[in-house]
Amino acid sequence: MSDLFERESPLVEIKLGEAKGNAPAIEEKPFLGYLNLRGKSGHTGFQAATLKVLGVEPPTEANTVIESNDIRIYWLGPDEWLLVTAAGQQQAIKAELMSALDGVFSSVVDNSSGLAMIHVSGANAAALIATDCPLDLHPREFKPGQCAQTRLAKAGMTISLLPDETGFEIIIRRSFADYLLLWLQDAAIAFE
Amino acid sequence: MLLIKCPWCGERDESEFSYAGEAHIARPLETEKLSDEAWADYLFMRKNPKGAHREQWLHAAGCRRYFNAERDTVSYRISATYKIDEKPPRDQSRNQS
Known part of the structure; x- marks a missing residue:
């Protein structure tokens, strides 16, 4: 029955453009x-x-x-x-x-169907997330193989480093996903 | 801003935590035989001290586990945190600054 319907990501309505200037790249990883x-x-x-x-x-x-x-x-x-x-x-x-x-x-x-994943990568990825996250994301403190549950812009999330260490993987409740993605896009303007 | 040490996750920002009342209150056994006074004492009466206090905290935005903390209610200094099933640390170092 469910095959009759097309899957739709919670972030389907948000346009994700190329990263501008020194802003980190923000990507969605849907349907995991x-x-x-x-x-x-x-x-x-x-x-x-x-x-x-x-x-x-x-x-x-x-x-x-x-x-x-x-x-x-x-x-x-x-x-x-x-x-x-x-x-x-x-x-x-x-x-x-x-x-x-x-x-x-x-x-x-x-x-x-309850969670969504966002990748933030690039030179200023940690700085962008640190805009409103209480966790210390410096490589000295937050290392590969670590994960943490904390808050990003008041929304609960699970964060870890990407396997290639170029940025961060954020797992967020899908009901917060569009809010968080819009917040990330807005916060990234400062790095353009 | 306080850093609170979760026994599981280590030091985290206070905004991740929520308070959950006085610690080490055991529910009485055979509650049907309790007097109203004893039951009310268990339900409602709390120490509310000025100074050292043992209390429960919840790492709400993190691992979502309850733990115990020894906190000075005047200075807010948390002298120890320990897992919910552990006994409080014996040395009460609360007066050290």
């Missing part, structure tokens, strides 16, 4: 899969199931992100992780996880 995984990281059943499906156990170190089998696994809490998958993969991965976790105290929730 987002799964929320909860469970006890020390539990043997949970460890075995995640190892089987994801190839790794979810990170236990706070505010870290790892990548395995093309899935990025973000630490959200001591018993909570966010899995970001390629577009369209989330349902298969969710089904695999749920069957592997059968009988284990855990939950897997598909949140793909």
Whole structure:
């Protein structure tokens, strides 16, 4: 049934032009899969199931992100992780996880339609985000492999460095996505 | 602006946190046998001290976990934070500046 309708990103109505001057590039990464995984990281059943499906156990170190089998696994809490998958993969991965976790105290929730991703990259990416973000984004403090949940322009977000370290990846609730993108575009004018 | 140390995430800006009342209040067992006074004491009566206070905080914009903090209600100085299931640190270093 859902095939009858065309997918539409929450940011479909916002024009994203080329970055001007020294302003960072702002891009949307639409239609990725987002799964929320909860469970006890020390539990043997949970460890075995995640190892089987994801190839790794979810990170236990706070505010870290790892990548395995093309899935990025973000630490959200001591018993909570966010899995970001390629577009369209989330349902298969969710089904695999749920069957592997059968009988284990855990939950897997598909949140793909609830989240959106924005990439901010370029020389002034950190300066642009720091305009209204309380986190220290200096490379000395915020390193590859780290992630953090904090606020950007009052909207809750999960931030991490892009794998190539040229900028930042921001995961935001879709209801905040257009607000945040417009805010980023506005704040970027200062760097043009 | 305060930096508050979340036991999970480390030092973060105070705007990420919210206050969640006095810490270490255990719900009484067998509440059906409690007197009205004891029940009201559990529900409503709080210490409200001037000075050192142990309280719960929530890292609302971060890992969304509750934790305990030892805070001076006069100076706002937070002398210690610890996980919700941990006992308060023994040394009360609240008077050091």
